[in-house]
Amino acid sequence: MPDFSLTPEQESLRDAARKFARTEMAPHAAECDRTGRFPEEVYRKAYDLGLMNLNVPTEHGGSGLGLFEQCLIVEELAHGCGGMTTSIIANCLALEPIILGGSPEQQTRLLDPFCAQYQLASFCLTEPSGGSDAGGLSTRARRSGDEYVLDGEKCFITNAPHASLYTVFATIDPALHHRGITAFAVPRSTPGVTPGPDEDKMGHRASSTSTVRFEGARVPVANRLGPEGEGFSLAMRTLDQTRTPIGALATGIAQAALDHAAKYALERRTFGKPIGEHQAIQIKLANMAQAVRAARLLTWYSAWTIAGGAKGTLESSIAKCFASDTALHVADEAIQTFGGYGYMRAYPVEKLLRDAKLTQIYEGANEIQRTVIARELLREYA
Amino acid sequence: MEIVVCVKPVPEADTRLRATADGRGLDPENVKFVLAGYDESAVEQALLLKEAVPGSKVRVVSTGPAPRTEEVLRAAIALGCDEAIWAEAPAETVADPVAAARRLAVAVRAVPHDLVLCGKQAGDDESGLVAGALGELLEIPDFGFVTDLRWDAASARFRFRRAAEAGTEHWECATPVVIGLQQAWNDPRTAKLPAILKSRKAPIARSPAPSLPDDAPRSVPERFSLPAPRTGAKMIEYKTPEDAATQLVRILREEAKVFP
Ligand SMILES: Cc1cc2nc3c(=O)[nH]c(=O)nc-3n(C[C@H](O)[C@H](O)[C@H](O)COP(=O)(O)OP(=O)(O)OC[C@H]3O[C@@H](n4cnc5c(N)ncnc54)[C@H](O)[C@@H]3O)c2cc1C
Numbered sequence: 044m045p046d047f048s049l050t051p052e053q054e055s056l057r058d059a060a061r062k063f064a065r066t067e068m069a070p071h072a073a074e075c076d077r078t079g080r081f082p083e084e085v086y087r088k089a090y091d092l093g094l095m096n097l098n099v100p101t102e103h104g105g106s107g108l109g110l111f112e113q114c115l116i117v118e119e120l121a122h123g124c125g126g127m128t129t130s131i132i133a134n135c136l137a138l139e140p141i142i143l144g145g146s147p148e149q150q151t152r153l154l155d156p157f158c159a160q161y162q163l164a165s166f167c168l169t170e171p172s173g174g175s176d177a178g179g180l181s182t183r184a185r186r187s188g189d190e191y192v193l194d195g196e197k198c199f200i201t202n203a204p205h206a207s208l209y210t211v212f213a214t215i216d217p218a219l220h221h222r223g224i225t226a227f228a229v230p231r232s233t234p235g236v237t238p239g240p241d242e243d244k245m246g247h248r249a250s251s252t253s254t255v256r257f258e259g260a261r262v263p264v265a266n267r268l269g270p271e272g273e274g275f276s277l278a279m280r281t282l283d284q285t286r287t288p289i290g291a292l293a294t295g296i297a298q299a300a301l302d303h304a305a306k307y308a309l310e311r312r313t314f315g316k317p318i319g320e321h322q323a324i325q326i327k328l329a330n331m332a333q334a335v336r337a338a339r340l341l342t343w344y345s346a347w348t349i350a351g352g353a354k355g356t357l358e359s360s361i362a363k364c365f366a367s368d369t370a371l372h373v374a375d376e377a378i379q380t381f382g383g384y385g386y387m388r389a390y391p392v393e394k395l396l397r398d399a400k401l402t403q404i405y406e407g408a409n410e411i412q413r414t415v416i417a418r419e420l421l422r423e424y425a
Numbered sequence: 426m427e428i429v430v431c432v433k434p435v436p437e438a439d440t441r442l443r444a445t446a447d448g449r450g451l452d453p454e455n456v457k458f459v460l461a462g463y464d465e466s467a468v469e470q471a472l473l474l475k476e477a478v479p480g481s482k483v484r485v486v487s488t489g490p491a492p493r494t495e496e497v498l499r500a501a502i503a504l505g506c507d508e509a510i511w512a513e514a515p516a517e518t519v520a521d522p523v524a525a526a527r528r529l530a531v532a533v534r535a536v537p538h539d540l541v542l543c544g545k546q547a548g549d550d551e552s553g554l555v556a557g558a559l560g561e562l563l564e565i566p567d568f569g570f571v572t573d574l575r576w577d578a579a580s581a582r583f584r585f586r587r588a589a590e591a592g593t594e595h596w597e598c599a600t601p602v603v604i605g606l607q608q609a610w611n612d613p614r615t616a617k618l619p620a621i622l623k624s625r626k627a628p629i630a631r632s633p634a635p636s637l638p639d640d641a642p643r644s645v646p647e648r649f650s651l652p653a654p655r656t657g658a659k660m661i662e663y664k665t666p667e668d669a670a671t672q673l674v675r676i677l678r679e680e681a682k683v684f685p
Contacts, residue, residue, distance in 0.1 A: 052625045055499070058457075059621055093618030106618050312660075 047343070053115055056108070060116040063094060064123025072124035075249035076394050079241070081205065082127060082249055089131045090161040094120070098135045098142060098284070103150055104158030105138075110284065111346040114291035118339070121295025122302075125398035126247035128292050130163075133201040133250075135288070136406075137164035139281040140210045140226050144269040153228050153266075157208055164208040167197040167255055168278055174199065175411050177212070178221030178275055182257060184213035189264045191227065193235070193257040199405075203238040203253040207231045211257070212274050224274035228266045235260035246397030283356055286406055287349060290342040290362035293370035293402040297335045300370070300377035300395045304328060307381055318380070327380060331373045338366035357419040364412035367402035374399045426481040426576065427537035430471045431529050431559070432501055434458035434493035435549040444649045450517060451649060458493035460500050461548020465613035467606045470574055471542050472505045472614070478576055484536055486632070488512040488519050488528040495629060503616035503624035510536070512632040520550075521642035526558035532632035533563060539600040540583070545570050545607045556605030566598055569605035 049057065067088055075082050089095050097113045099105020108116070113135070120128040141153050157164065170180050182195025193213055203209070208230055214223040229236060239254035269277050305328055308319030318324045345362035349355035374396040378385035385392045403409045436442060436451070437459045443452040460468065468485065475481040485501040487494045490513065498509035512528040519525040533541055541563070546553035553569065560567025574585040583602060587594040616624070634640070659676065663669035677683040 052622055055503075055621050055625065056618060059616065059618060063615070088615075091617070092615055101619065108618075 047340075049115070053112060056112055057115040057119055059092070060094065060119035061122070063089065063092060064120050068120065068123030068127050072127070072249065073391065073394070075124070075126065076246075077248075077388070079243065079248045081130070081241075081251045083205070085127055085249075086130060086163070087161045089120075095131055095161075096134050096138065096158050097132070099138055099154055099158055100142070103154035105154070109346075110287060110350045111343065113288050114342055114346045117288045117291040118295040118298070118342075121292040122299045124249055125292060125296045125395070125401075126249035128295070129247050129401070130202055130250040132285075132288060132292070133166070134164050136201075136281070136285045137166040137206070137208065137210050139284050140166070140268050140277050141228060143280050143284070144226060144273070144277040145228075149228070149265070149268065153208070162208065163202045163206040164210065165200045165203045165206040165255070166281070167200050167203075167209050167211045169197060169199050171196060171198045171254070175408055177278060178224065179217075180212060180214060180224065181217055182211070182213040183217075184215050184225055184227065184262075186215070186264075187261070190261045191225075191264065191267065193227070193229065193260040193262060195257050197255045197257075199242070199252055200238075200255050201250060201252055201405075203255050204241055204251050206238070209236070209255060210268070211255075212278055213257075215271050219272065221275035222272050224278070225271045226268040226274035226277050227262050228268060229257075229260065229262050233260050233262065245400060246394065247401050282406060283354055283359060284349065286359040286363045287342060287345045287355070289402060289406045290338065290345065290359070290366035293363070293366035293399065294335065294338045294342055296395050296399050296402070297331075297338055297366070297370040297373040300374040300392060300399075301328070301331045301335050303392050303395075304331065304377040304380040307384075311382075324380060327376050331376050334369040334373055338362075338369040341365050357416060360407070360412040360415045360419075363402075363406065364409045364416065367399070367409060370399035370402055371396065426474060426478045426539050428471045428474060428481060428483045428540045428542065429533050429536060429538045430464075430467050430483060430485050430501065430506065431533075431541065431543045431555065432460055432464040432468065432485060432487050432497050433525075433544075433547045433549075433555075434487065434489055434497040435461040435464075435547060442651060444651065448648050448650070449646050450520065453493065453516070458496055460497050461544065462613075463544025463546060463548060463606065464497075465544075466609040467542045467544045468501050468504055468506065469611070469613040470606055470609035471540075473610055474540070474574070474576060475505075478578070482507050484508045484510060486510045486512070486529055486532045488514050488525050488532075488632075490514065490516050498629055499624045499627065500616065502627045503621045504614060505620070509627060509629045510632050511629050512634070514634065517645065518642050520646050521644045522547075522550075522552045522554035523558045523644075524640070524642040526555045526562055527635045527640065528632070529555065530559055530562035531635050533559070535632065539602075541565075541601065541603040543603065543605050545605040553605065556603050560603040563601070563603065565601045565603060567603035567605070568596065568598070570607045571604045572606075572608045573610070574604060574606065 071082050093106045096105035097108045101107035184191045211227045211229050216223040235258045237256045242252045308324050311318045341362040345358040348358045377392040384390045437457045440456050445452045471483045475483050483506045485506040487498050510532045512532050543556040570587050571585045582597045584597045661672050
């Protein structure tokens with residue numbers, strides 16, 4: 044029998060994340076959303092409690108959690124603030140190529156000192172000329188003795204202005220297309236590495252996003268992650284791991300929207316009764332609740348599949364795509380439930396819509412997820 | 426220093442409470458039990474003293490039914506307590522503070538104790554009686570409402586304060602002593618994920634029930650009822666603050682008749 048119950052360990056991890064989200068994140072969410080402030084103190088506390096490097100093995104100083112446990116935690120954090128969660132889990136994304144593709148020596152040399160204190164890392168794949176077509180990226184890596192020289196620009200890079208380590212995908216020869224892509228671990232202190240100014244974003248405003256320029260940045264060969272030309276596969280294997288937690292993040296936003304809407308439906312009265320007694324609102328809440336549960340179960344299923352050793356490309360794409368579409372839709376319906384108040388910045392639901400929107404775009408836009416889902420699906424029928 | 430902290434599982438603050446079918450107690454279904462604020466402070470103070478006095482050990486003790494009691498003991502272990510001791514008892518029995526104190530006293534007596542720390546009162550019934558009863562049963566001094574608890578190694582005494590009606594009492598006391606703590610030196614710490622995971626596997630020692638002939642609780646809950654839902658709240662819909670104030674004054678005068 045499939046079993047949907049959580050172990051006591053999983054429950055206590057979820058409870059700890061829930062408590063952190065309620066007491067440390069949610070109280071600052073509206074302020075950071077308004078001002079775009081990067082709440083470093085929250086991120087430091089998240090690090091102190093072990094909520095930051097969730098996927099890094101304990102022997103390298105991380106929390107060493109499985110994908111399912113990561114998802115439980117990420118959903119709870121996102122309930123507190125989606126943008127803060129994006130910044131908290133960006134390390135998982137940036138360090139995953141080192142976990143998957145780094146040699147034991149590289150893991151010890153790169154991960155141990157990094158995880159020993161509060162530090163941020165960024166995953167640098169997307170370029171101004173295109174994110175979806177990652178195989179066609181143009182940042183160059185030229186071999187020069189026992190170094191590579193990196194030239195190019197990355198954009199929309201989470202935490203880049205604050206990060207001390209970048210995992211960078213560059214090509215040794217654009218003519219090779221995705222077979223030329225190679226991954227590197229690049230310390231921020233490397234001369235020629237320059238993050239740009241923080242972007243002004245629609246949502247996830249507590250997170251920080253910027254370009255990163257590489258101008259003659261010299262990286263030792265020892266920092267190449269995996270062989271030349273294996274970077275594209277490494278990026279895809281990384282995203283196969285991190286896509287499911289994005290589904291969990293979206294589920295957390297959707298659950299928050301449902302919670303706000305249901306509470307409001309009990310309080311707000313029109314025509315002599317709470318709006319929750321009008322059938323139109325009841326149907327709305329019922330549909331929202333179905334979608335949120337479905338998103339959670341798809342996320343759990345994907346995490347369970349991958350934790351069991353499967354590649355999980357199909358399941359994680361389904362989870363990420365469905366949960367992010369759900370988050371946008373449920374946030375929209377929460378605003379509708381609030382009526383005019385929902386449209387006001389003083390109420391919490393319009394932020395959820397703006398935060399939800401990003402989950403359809405990053406870590407592979409949903410159009411790409413659907414392309415992947417269809418490809419994997421049709422393969423089963425071919 | 427041998428420190429024992431006594432903690433009680435209480436419903437999480439924003440829990441929706443329900444009475445049991447017989448109306449005599451709290452229905453534990455869907456209720457999450459946690460360490461309450463004063464108990465968190467007691468644990469924090471125990472850990473701070475342990476850090477301040479090398480070679481110290483902190484044992485955490487609780488009495489009550491499974492699984493809630495085990496949960497709070499594990500929470501205390503995750504925060505840094507060294508050992509956990511559980512005196513199993515039905516919830517109805519330990520609803521009586523003296524019956525609870527008797528069970529805690531059996532557990533405390535079985536281990537070395539220079540300091541027995543409790544929260545100044547429980548987070549649910551707020552009876553505030555357990556620390557006093559414990560002192561009596563253990564036949565050692567007890568103090569409630571304590572702040573600024575310090576260990577003075579030179580004199581081998583505790584020094585602390587109590588807020589009194591017209592000022593502050595300053596005390597010193599030899600060991601062993603029971604302290605009902607008002608406040609620790611700082612805000613309670615939060616458990617880290619690796620410690621939480623480790624706490625799930627920590628052993629929990631069992632403490633026997635008291636073997637007294639008159640162990641039955643002296644008091645039993647008669648009826649448990651929730652406050653009636655508040656009615657009559659009125660939301661003022663307004664366009665400007667002036668509009669809101671005008672409407673409020675009208676309602677206070679004409680409907681609530683607060684002033685003529
Ligand atoms: C706040 C934020 C944070 C981010 N953080 C990071 C980060 O940390 N690291 C990182 O590397 N990237 C990051 N990204 C980048 C993100 O992953 C990309 O924006 C995303 O992959 C889409 O790429 P693009 O913006 O270039 O859009 P494009 O690739 O230009 O796509 C534009 C539109 O066309 C659609 N489209 C493109 N190709 C196809 C196709 N073949 N078939 C159908 N439709 C298609 C897309 O789905 C999209 O709707 C972040 C983005 C944002 C907004």
